Amino acid sequence: MEDLSGVQAPVEHKGRKGFLPIETNTFDRVFISVIIWVAIHLLWMRFLEAYLPLWIAGIICLALAVWIIRKG
Amino acid sequence: MDSNRTGWGLLAPTLIILGVMGLLPFLYVLYISFFDWNVFSASGQMEWAGVNNFRRLVFDSAFLGSLGRTLLFTLLAVTSELILGFLLASTLLRDFPGKIVFRTIHALPLVIAPIAVGATWRLLTIPGFGLAPYYLDRWFDIDYNIGRYAEQAFFTTLAMDIWHWTPFVTLTMLAGLTAMPKEPQEQARVDGANRWQVLRFLTIPMMMPVIVTTVFIRMMDALRIVDEVFMLTGGGPGNATRYVGIYIWRVVFPQTDYGYGSAMSLLVLYFTIVLAWLLFVALAQVGNQQSSS
């Protein structure tokens, strides 16, 4: 006979509330970082790469990602 | 702990199949999006290209135009289907003789293969032996030719999508409306709220999860429409109905530009996921509000 404690109501979003407007868990914050990372790189290539090389965008995104994952 | 293992066990077959059939190809597409790979190229080899494919993509006005058209198409199609579906579902709430027959006929287009839907509409709209051009010309003197006029072609694809998918929305709305508890509405009517207020402040908020879900599903499918439009117009006239699905198809198959086509797919997938994620978050918010209220 299995343990009944495994049975429970559907899990509500279990995360924490940081500066982002929604509750997030670690995976959510990684996901958001990746989405932003892609968006910034694409826009950078379109509008800024003529003046500033792409690796700057990489650094900005990395910083952003760390911030989001730790504080978001 | 043990019971968690059972949980994972139940989930495992799904995860394995989707991992192999969904994730693996995705990773492969991601991989080749960083290469120049074209059967017709001078070297013919797969060559590392870095982010060049994506760089080419953000300056490709034809592709971005196609993406824009697809978004417009999706917006118009999903909105019209939603409104129509909601209206139709509310007329089906009460009983009237013949309701079942009407509903069944209404659901017919749902089961027709997209490629057959395209063929059906082509037969309907093709100049020469199509019904629509013939009678529009005869009765209203309208020159209807989707091979020639961009707007007509665009709206014809829209009409086709609405014809094909409104039944789906009607059915989900009907299911939602039927399952909805009736007491709050009756109470509100007793309290003197008018029809519009009941709709605005009770029905729609309560239906929100169904609406968001339906929008979610329709949006996903409308963004990747290919078969129907390909059969109907081939993407023409000019670029008018060359939605991203068709655009990518042309790049990947006739042009065999695998690297570039993969990059395009990823961008479209990116847009879809972001849109879907926003909806998903919205849905979760709605759910939380409802359960907390």
Add this chain to the structure above:
Amino acid sequence: MTSTSFRKNLGLIATYALWIILTVITLLPIYWLFAISARSRVELFDVGNFIQTTFYAPNYLEPLTDPVFQRYLINSLIVATSNALLVSVLAVLATYALSRWKLAGSNNIFFWLITNRMAPPAAFALPMFLLFTRVFRIGQWTMFDTRIGLILVYCVFNLPFAVWLMKGIMDGIPIELDEAARVDGANRWTVLVRVILPLTAPGLAITFILSWIFAWNEYLFAASLTSVNARTITTGLAGYISVTGTEWGQMAAVAMIATLPALIFLIFIQRYIVMGLTFGAVKE
């Protein structure tokens, strides 16, 4: 008194009018498809004849008596049915797990499952092709041009949909029912089969039906991952758009034949559709 009944009648008349118009709009393209399918090629351009009085049988007989075409039909039937069965069962198991266990990151898993349906299919045909021909092989046997291959590929877009549909329904079933059964001494399997399954039956039915329809109707993967043995009827349909005569009449006939099974299916099960499509979102 009379005015309300008048208004009621008016409403009824309006409803009727609306639905009659809708029915005409829905049926018109299908009728025209039928009319074209009943015409020989020389009659095609005779648009003025709206009412179809003749019936050019060869359009139907030629495909129906062609052994190749019969094989397509059988393939379609097997693939669609197996896929729908597989998807329904997996979806029940998966959603039961997602809904009743506290699994780490279950929300993220759920979202990832759904994203599988979003990819534009064209670019994914090539990786699938390579997987099928090179990776999934045992000696001479490859997954290319087999029905099992198609069945598994269709899971990619049917499973997410099914999981989505069933998840809501699962969540809607009160946990107390599980617990009550468990107290009575039932084990997990029995709870699933005896308690959960009957309650999800309408949802399961609609999952099965929609998966079946999607699988029956799929074209692109069927075209690129099969060659001779496992071709389905939608690829047969595309074959009629050929040089030296888009065989419009035959194409229409094939479209009618391809639609018919799905149609019959729909009529039999249509009452479940409404019961099952709630996505469990409206909780009673």
Add this chain to the structure above:
Amino acid sequence: MSSRRLLPLLVPLMIVSMILAACSAPAAPAPTAEPAAGTDTSGGDSAAASGDTSWWSEAAAPYAGVTLRGVSESTPASRYVEEVLAPMFTEATGINVEFEVTSWDEMYQKAIQDMEANTGIYDFVYIEQDIIYTYLGRDFLTNLTQLMADNENLASPDFDVNNFTSFIDNFKDPETGDLYGVPMEAFIKINLYRTDLFDDPDIQAAFEAEYGYPLSVATTHEQYRDNAEFFTAYGEENDMDLWGTTVQGHTGHPSATYEFVESIAPTYGVYNWGVNLDTWKACVDNGGEMNSDTAKEALNFWLDMLNYAPPEATSSTWDEVAASFAAGRAAQGWVYGENATWIATDTDRSAVVGNVGVARSPLSDGVLEEAESGEGYIGYYDGGAFGVPHSSRNKEAALLWLEFIGQESVQADWAVAGSRIVMNSTFDDPKVQEADVATNGYYTMLKDDGPLYRGAPPFPFHNTLRESMDPFFWQALAGELTAEEALDQACAAAEAAMVQLGYGE
């Protein structure tokens, strides 16, 4: 209790059994298609008496039971192979042939994918004449000459390269002369016209009264335009569904580009799509011709023809053009020759049986001389061959199969069924002569005028180039661009595409 235990076991069991049922080999191992009872192939049986069957069974003995798999476009010629020749071959050799006949786009996609990925699914593929340069450049094909030399016992006495028309040269390596494909289909794009209309004395009189010169099949573009205008007006006056010309102008399909670059531009003296084959440039400024004044004149002429074409012209690919003409909706038009026979003879599908004439396309001054001297050409010599992919695992058996379809004795019936001729001797066959009379001389024209036509230019990147130009022709046909704008933009896009591929940098 036991039933409770059973249920959870049953469910997975059911799935497994379903899957097993699905993946087990198809019940009937590729039912050998009966020679179709259709009208097209009724002559099949007589060809069975051909060849020395004992040679075939002897040569094929080591390969009996092998299954060859191939892919081709669903044309009448391919259907004939599938329905008649493949069963004949299986009977003679014991080698099975599984033949996938599919749409044009899909055929390319699958053959290229197979050869590029080196998967070895196909043992023979259809090589459309215009793609051969890509395949040769990428070493996609097996050298048949070499293969025959290596396996002398497989060289059929009935197969001789010299039997073929000059069309086979398209499938030889230009440098070594080695053969890479056995032609199975060849035809030219011709000008069809309605003899009943052009020979009608009343119509002739009306035409002369209006234009001041006698009505005849057009030899110049001006005359073609006058004819088109006249018959469109004539159709309108008499309330007939009749227009002056066909236009293969689908605004979302590659066929539109093909009609212009292959059938219209050459008649104005713009060859090779206007691309400079030495520098891989297309614009006038860079030494190309795609947007030259002559090319623009040609495009303007073609776009003007839309005014005299039936309304379905902008939805017409090569299929619908033939269908329109067969329905009697056009007085004249450019139609691929593979359609000539059925339009002229099949009463089930054509309303103009007995009234079909064939002619050369109208030409600008000097073009005919250039074509005769070999400098230019007047239109497209289309067709294809079967070749063996480098990845095939049954090359020897595939060679036998190609030799089988390359026998002289099977050609005549095939020619009548598919309006295609690949051997000189076929022209003299009584059946072909008969069909020649019915089509008012299509086969004679193919024989006599053939040398004036030419295959596609030797682009190793054929599809990509065409795809890059397509949108501009579609927009021009839809009236969104003028001829001048369309060609200026098309040549720029073509150059960009070629540079992207590594040509003409």
